Amino acid sequence: MAMKPVKVSQLNGYIKRILQSDPLLGNVSVVGEISNLKLHSTGHVYFTLKDESSKVNCFLGAEYVKDIRYELADGMEIVVNGYIYLYERGGTYSLNVREITVEGIGNLSAAFERLKEKLSKEGLFDEKYKKPIPFFPAKVAVITSETGAAVKDIIKIIKSRNNIVDVVIYPCLVQGPGAAGDISRAIREVNRLFPEVDTIILGRGGGSLEELWAFNEEIVARSIFDSKIPVISAVGHETDFTISDFVADKRAETPTAAAQMAVPDINALKEYCRQKGNQLQHTMERFIKYMELRVTNYNIEHLQMSLKNRLHIQLSKIEGVRKDIDICLRNKMTELERNTEKCKSDLEAFHPVNIMKRGYAAILDQDGKLTGSAEHFATGDKLTAVLQDGVLECEVFEIRREQYGKTESKNEL
Structure with a gap:
C-alpha cells in the first residue's frame, strides 16, 4: 500500500527533525578547504568547505566570529565544529559552525612563502x-x-x-x-x-x-x-x-x-646641540692657547709688543664672534620655539574636527569626493555630510543657489 502523499513542507520538516535528533550531526567536526568565503554586512560569514571530491555550505554566525583568532581566506585548510541545519523553505542543508581551528601551521607557512615570493617578483x-x-x-x-x-x-x-x-x-x-x-x-x-x-x-x-x-x-x-x-x-x-x-x-x-x-627625542637633540657648542668652545680655547704659545716663543723683542697687540685684537674679534654666535643661536632657538607654538595653534585651529565643532560639515559627493559648491549637485543626488560625531547620508530635494549670503534670482522669459 502506497504512502499517502505529503506536502513538500511536511517532508522538509520531517527531514529536519531527523537531522536535529541525530547526536552525531548535532556536534560534528569536519576538515576541509575554504572556498567562496563571504563576509556579510550583518557580521555573519558564509563559505564552502570542500575536499577533493565533495563540498558542503557552511554558516558562521556573528556571535561566533569574535572568537575566531585569525583571518580566514580561500584555500585555507581548517577544522570546523558545528551542527547540521536544514533550511526548510529551500530544502537545503548547511553546516552551522561554532568553532574553527587551522589544520596545521604548515599550510599557513606555505601560504606565507607563496605570497612573499609573488610580491617579491612584482x-x-x-x-x-x-x-x-x-x-x-x-x-x-x-x-x-x-x-x-x-x-x-x-x-x-x-x-x-x-x-x-x-x-x-x-x-x-x-x-x-x-x-x-x-x-x-x-x-x-x-x-x-x-x-x-x-x-x-x-x-x-x-x-x-x-x-x-x-x-x-x-x-x-x-x-x-x-x-x-x-x-x-x-x-x-x-x-x-x-x-x-x-x-x-x-x-x-x-x-x-x-x-x-x-618621532625624534627633542631633549636628546637639545643635549646634542649643547655638547657640540661645548666642543666648539673648547676647540677655540685650545687654538687660542696654541697661538699664545707660538707668540711667546718668539724672542724678537721689537716684534713682541706688536704681536701681542695683534693677538689681543684677534682674541677680541674671536670673542665678539663667539658672543654673536651665542646671541644668534639663542635668538634662533627662541624664534623656532615661537614658530612651533604658532604652527601648533594654527594646526589645531584648522583641524577638521575643530572646524566641524563650529557647525561646519564636510560634504562628499556620490563618488566620495569633497566638494564645496552646489553646482556639483542636482536634485535627487545622494551626498554624505561628515560631522564631528557622525556621518549623515542625504538626498538633494531642492537647490537654492546663494552667493555671499544673498539669493541669486534669475528671471526667465
Missing part, C-alpha cells in the same frame, strides 16, 4: 620604492586596535619624546575575520582623509602566526605599497615577521620601537 619589496621617514613630523597616524596595549604604548612614547606632535588614532580590527579588509580600508582612508599626515604607524602587539595573519594578506600588502604616506610596520615582537614588514617603508621590531623611529 617588486613590492624593492628599496627603490621605499619612502623616507620624515625626521620632524607634525602629525603621525596610528592604525591599530583602539583597545590594545600597542596604541597606549605608542602614544606614551610619542608624547614623551615630542609633545607637540599631533597623533591621529585610526582604529581597526587587527585579527579575526574581516581584519585584513579593515586594515586595508584604514590605510586608504588615512591617505584620503588626512593627506597632511607625515607618517603612518601600522601595528599591533605580539601573537601567534594565526593571530598575526591579517598582516600577511595580499590586500594589506598592496594598500601599504599604494600609500602616499610613509608606513612603519610594527607587528608583533622582534622575532615576528609579516608580509607587511617587507612592503612597508620601515620595519620596527615593536610598536614602542616604531614610535621612537617616527
Whole structure:
C-alpha cells in the first residue's frame, strides 16, 4: 500500500527533525578547504568547505566570529565544529559552525612563502620604492586596535619624546575575520582623509602566526605599497615577521620601537646641540692657547709688543664672534620655539574636527569626493555630510543657489 502523499513542507520538516535528533550531526567536526568565503554586512560569514571530491555550505554566525583568532581566506585548510541545519523553505542543508581551528601551521607557512615570493617578483619589496621617514613630523597616524596595549604604548612614547606632535588614532580590527579588509580600508582612508599626515604607524602587539595573519594578506600588502604616506610596520615582537614588514617603508621590531623611529627625542637633540657648542668652545680655547704659545716663543723683542697687540685684537674679534654666535643661536632657538607654538595653534585651529565643532560639515559627493559648491549637485543626488560625531547620508530635494549670503534670482522669459 502506497504512502499517502505529503506536502513538500511536511517532508522538509520531517527531514529536519531527523537531522536535529541525530547526536552525531548535532556536534560534528569536519576538515576541509575554504572556498567562496563571504563576509556579510550583518557580521555573519558564509563559505564552502570542500575536499577533493565533495563540498558542503557552511554558516558562521556573528556571535561566533569574535572568537575566531585569525583571518580566514580561500584555500585555507581548517577544522570546523558545528551542527547540521536544514533550511526548510529551500530544502537545503548547511553546516552551522561554532568553532574553527587551522589544520596545521604548515599550510599557513606555505601560504606565507607563496605570497612573499609573488610580491617579491612584482617588486613590492624593492628599496627603490621605499619612502623616507620624515625626521620632524607634525602629525603621525596610528592604525591599530583602539583597545590594545600597542596604541597606549605608542602614544606614551610619542608624547614623551615630542609633545607637540599631533597623533591621529585610526582604529581597526587587527585579527579575526574581516581584519585584513579593515586594515586595508584604514590605510586608504588615512591617505584620503588626512593627506597632511607625515607618517603612518601600522601595528599591533605580539601573537601567534594565526593571530598575526591579517598582516600577511595580499590586500594589506598592496594598500601599504599604494600609500602616499610613509608606513612603519610594527607587528608583533622582534622575532615576528609579516608580509607587511617587507612592503612597508620601515620595519620596527615593536610598536614602542616604531614610535621612537617616527618621532625624534627633542631633549636628546637639545643635549646634542649643547655638547657640540661645548666642543666648539673648547676647540677655540685650545687654538687660542696654541697661538699664545707660538707668540711667546718668539724672542724678537721689537716684534713682541706688536704681536701681542695683534693677538689681543684677534682674541677680541674671536670673542665678539663667539658672543654673536651665542646671541644668534639663542635668538634662533627662541624664534623656532615661537614658530612651533604658532604652527601648533594654527594646526589645531584648522583641524577638521575643530572646524566641524563650529557647525561646519564636510560634504562628499556620490563618488566620495569633497566638494564645496552646489553646482556639483542636482536634485535627487545622494551626498554624505561628515560631522564631528557622525556621518549623515542625504538626498538633494531642492537647490537654492546663494552667493555671499544673498539669493541669486534669475528671471526667465
